[in-house]
Amino acid sequence: MPLLEVKNLSVRYKVRTPLFKKQRYLYAVNDVSFTLERGETIGLVGESGCGKSTLGKALVKLETPCAGEILLHGKDLIHAGGRELKTLRKSFQMIFQDPYGSLNPRLSIFSTLDEIVALHYPDMPKRARREKAAQLLTMVGLNEEALDRYPHQFSGGQRQRIGIARALAADPDFIVADEPVSALDVSVQAAIVNLLQDIQQQKQTALLFIAHDLAVVEHISAKILVMYLGHIVESAPARELVSSPRHPYTEALLSAVPDAVNGLNNRIRLTGDVPSPLNPPSGCPFHERCPYATRRCFEENPPLTAADSGDRAFACWNPR
Numbered sequence: 001m002p003l004l005e006v007k008n009l010s011v012r013y014k015v016r017t018p019l020f021k022k023q024r025y026l027y028a029v030n031d032v033s034f035t036l037e038r039g040e041t042i043g044l045v046g047e048s049g050c051g052k053s054t055l056g057k058a059l060v061k062l063e064t065p066c067a068g069e070i071l072l073h074g075k076d077l078i079h080a081g082g083r084e085l086k087t088l089r090k091s092f093q094m095i096f097q098d099p100y101g102s103l104n105p106r107l108s109i110f111s112t113l114d115e116i117v118a119l120h121y122p123d124m125p126k127r128a129r130r131e132k133a134a135q136l137l138t139m140v141g142l143n144e145e146a147l148d149r150y151p152h153q154f155s156g157g158q159r160q161r162i163g164i165a166r167a168l169a170a171d172p173d174f175i176v177a178d179e180p181v182s183a184l185d186v187s188v189q190a191a192i193v194n195l196l197q198d199i200q201q202q203k204q205t206a207l208l209f210i211a212h213d214l215a216v217v218e219h220i221s222a223k224i225l226v227m228y229l230g231h232i233v234e235s236a237p238a239r240e241l242v243s244s245p246r247h248p249y250t251e252a253l254l255s256a257v258p259d260a261v262n263g264l265n266n267r268i269r270l271t272g273d274v275p276s277p278l279n280p281p282s283g284c285p286f287h288e289r290c291p292y293a294t295r296r297c298f299e300e301n302p303p304l305t306a307a308d309s310g311d312r313a314f315a316c317w318n319p320r
Helices: 052-059 082-089 109-120 126-139 144-148 156-168 186-203 214-220 238-243 248-255 295-299
Strands: 004-015 024-036 041-045 067-072 092-095 174-178 206-210 223-228 231-237
Touching: 004 052, 024 052, 024 067, 024 231, 041 052, 041 214, 052 092, 052 174, 052 206, 092 156, 109 126, 109 144, 109 156, 126 144, 126 156, 156 186, 186 206, 186 214, 206 214, 214 223, 214 238, 223 238, 223 248, 231 238, 231 248
Parallel strands: 041 206, 041 223, 092 174, 174 206
Antiparallel strands: 004 024, 004 067, 223 231
């Protein structure tokens, strides 16, 4: 049984409409399915506004899906409540994108970590909780002295390490990392990514790593999901996807990653803008920008279809 199983998940938002007009909805996530095994890292990539963060938040109960299932340890997470939800919450946590806005400036680092530890380990005495907090900081490369300091006394990279420590405080089985390095300097990004890999190997924590940088995602992920306008358009093992993309959108994303020899000389420049999810195109959601679109692409939305061999799938009528 997979640790996490997502089946046909959709998340929508009501759009304000004039009186007596039909209610409209914006679908941020549309019919998404995948599984995540214990200790596995899956990367989720796509342009800004494609629904990556909404999907991540839905998986940790920060957004409410309108359809589909989320099974964690085989238990229904969407409809869980009360004592069952409290038990399940210990199994999942989130690392947020903004290391400056995700920490309460009024709380010391110990208080920030202790909120989580005290909630999930109510019988643990305060001295033991402080020892656990110190161990968490050591795990992310910070000193115990940091426990009595406040967020404004740390750099962006150090704050993100504290955010990682907070996510680990409940000993979760599954973590959503929502663009955890995008707000950091390039020199700090590699250190944070390597830290996540080291911790994952130590604790066998499953990770959904959300980013728009395919080079970073390839480095940390075993498998990559490519998202466009709320849909998963391709999924494959990381190396296989990078070496031989099948969907034209994946091909375009990869061409935007600078090559050490050719730079961006081979870049595929997509025409037009990402369509509005309020008024999505008919047929394939990518057809308006796709250089290989045919009449069928305008009329029919291709399903995410498994390839003949290997652990990969793509949603395209004219795969590369």
